[in-house]
Amino acid sequence: MVQARIQHDCSTELHGADLKATPARLAIMQLLEKTEQPIDVATITDYLKATNIKADQATVFRIINMFTDRGLTKQIQLNEGKFRYELSSKPEHHHLICQQCGTIEDISDCAVGDLEKDIEKKKDFKIASHSLEFYGMCRNCQQKIV
Amino acid sequence: MVQARIQHDCSTELHGADLKATPARLAIMQLLEKTEQPIDVATITDYLKATNIKADQATVFRIINMFTDRGLTKQIQLNEGKFRYELSSKPEHHHLICQQCGTIEDISDCAVGDLEKDIEKKKDFKIASHSLEFYGMCRNCQQKIV
DNA sequence: TTGACAAATGCAATCTAGTTGCATATAATA
């Protein structure tokens, strides 16, 4: 029996979220799956154009909002004046944003959980989610400067 | 000698930042000083209108950007698709945003410093700043629900 | 396999947040 590494077809996930599997949606899911960094709508639009899937910008916004509503994606902001999106199935993580080159790196082993417990107790505030981003300079850019 | 509690005149701060003390700027500084929560441009505009200080929206944006450039204010985002501003002279803190009533509470004694050191070591990423927000439900809203 | 229908899309108009160029007004300084 031949075992091939097949590009994962996302229609199951879409159907699971009660969404029809249209070409644009499938392509956007695949882009999200293969992209390391959280992406903005312009990136999605460019990608669709490059893969000859025509989709109006209104459609792209509608799709990504729908994804976010259904919990497939998470919307984040990095002080740019626009939103970025990433799969919410990604394990809990935070972002290191290099202010020099713009690279966004994930960091996973960050002990915010302890902070949360502390805050819930002290402030009597029920935390549903949090966002934590670090801005600075990545290893690469540090070396270039020196 | 009479000791009166006088509304602080912010012209010194403005001059310190090499900015002329115009009515709009003074008013915005005062608003920022007396407001607990980070505020958006619409809030500033309304306030100016209410205090009969006429200022075009372009002016308000220019002022608040100027403040941020000169380090008087900090620009933050709370996943709303717009910016909010707060005095950067405020002691280091983070925000608890109630998703029910929209109240934004500050939290000051939060040990992110330790996380930072950890990350700088592990990831070789030089951190310049960070943003940390917690979304959830405040005490008040929790009680209303019950 | 096909037909029906809810759901999705395209298109164009619209909205909000934010920016810019330029002429005029004004705070600071001498």
Next chain:
DNA sequence: TATTATATGCAACTAGATTGCATTTGTCAA
């Protein structure tokens, strides 16, 4: 109080995002 760099008003503009409506298309049942 005259000068001048700086700030503002106004109007036009940009980018990101949303919406109404007519048309198209996935999906599912027959």
